[in-house]
Amino acid sequence: MKSTKLKFPEVLLLEPEIFEDERGFFYESFNQNKFEKVTGKKIYFVQDNFSRSKKNTLRGMHYQLPPMAQGKLVSVLQGEIFDVVVDLRISSKTFGDYICQKLNSVTKQQLWVPEGFAHGFLVTSDFAEVMYKTTNFYSPNYERSIIWSDPDLFINWPNHNNVLLSDILLSDKDKKASSFVNADCFSQP
16 A cells, blocks of 8 residues: 655555456555554544446545544545645644645545544546445534535635536535534644
């Protein structure tokens, strides 16, 4: 497994070794020993989540507060997404900054998003199937969302095929998400 640190060194882009031949391909989608080696931490996953979304669906920007904060290992099984991570750690040098990463089913790259970050994605292919492992269980009482179009974050979402903002597909929950200035954030980096 190849590991690349991104703008936030805690957020990692992971690339599996893929074995291909005339029959198809094989790769390890997760290996606990290799994962702990690249993250330098003992991390345990307790829940797998799966979504299938059509083009222009935007899911995010989601996170959970302590004690139910979640780390996420994000994979795309079909299609392509534009993945975004926002640093919500108040004492971090990169607080309020974000990174973007395309993930797709061709490269099979994964994104490790530890606790302390908001996460979301926009589907850029006709549809996308996304699987993510989490380090804590879903907890509605600790769940929070920041509006995807927050002017203070100014996330540079892609404009594929001249998609209008009104064409973005959102859940009711994501339409009502908090602004960044009113968001509950993490006090520890």
